[in-house]
Amino acid sequence: MNALGVWFMVYTDPQSAYADVEAGNLDSMNTVPTSALSTFESDDQVQAVNEPGNVSQSFTFAANQKHFSLDDEGRLRRAAVSMAIDREQIIDKVSNGTNTPAVDFTAPLIPGYSESVPGNEVLQYNPDKANTESSDDAAKQDYQQAQEILFKDLPAVPLWYANNKGVAAKNVKGFTLTWQGIEDYRNMTKE
Structure with missing residues (x-):
């Protein structure tokens, strides 16, 4: 996200996208790579969502x-x-x-x-x-x-x-997923 709106990034590898969320280079993603399924909820570098x-x-x-x-x-x-x-x-x-x-x-x-x-x-x-x-x-x-x-x-x-799973960078506020498993961009802000 920026002052002009939302930027969408396309990744071919969810692991690379997840690493960018951890580093604060990507604000959120509405999936979690298989390699992080056992750790994303305890990963202190991201905000995790895992709900029905x-x-x-x-x-x-x-x-x-x-x-x-x-x-x-x-x-x-x-x-x-x-x-x-x-x-x-x-x-x-x-x-x-x-x-x-x-x-x-x-x-x-x-x-x-x-x-x-x-x-x-x-x-x-x-x-x-x-x-x-x-x-x-x-x-x-x-x-x-x-x-x-x-x-x-x-x-x-x-x-x-299948639960909706996603992560957001720590500096993103209001991160939630809709019932469809998509980020609710309207409520997201960035510090």
Whole structure:
């Protein structure tokens, strides 16, 4: 940023951009290089943001796949697969804890998100139950009821929500990321 407005810099390597944020040569970036995922929040040379974003990661089952179709057997198998996944461990190992385990079909920033939709226990890591699984405002309620159906049929298995991650130089004030994971330039100032 300067007195005339905002300068945008294009980097082909996020590590170089991160180094420039640390040195105060770049004001902010709305990503964190993989090499810094385990340290950026404790890096005293930057301001760090790591909060739930609006992206939900999942994988799907082919509904016409034998033993995984939309019948009782398929529902039980999909639920068992889901409960056999240790989302917390995957997040810790793959992204150094910078994502959020899924508890809903939508991300936390999406209107209608709820941590307590009936049926979402199929997203909790429970290897013992996975081996023996046999458990069979108005718009927001409709939305959650639709998710209850999704949790019963489980056509996709939510894994985690990609957090918005970013850093800013220490001399930048008002650094935040929007719900879209983009810097809120209107509120940023530089000392």
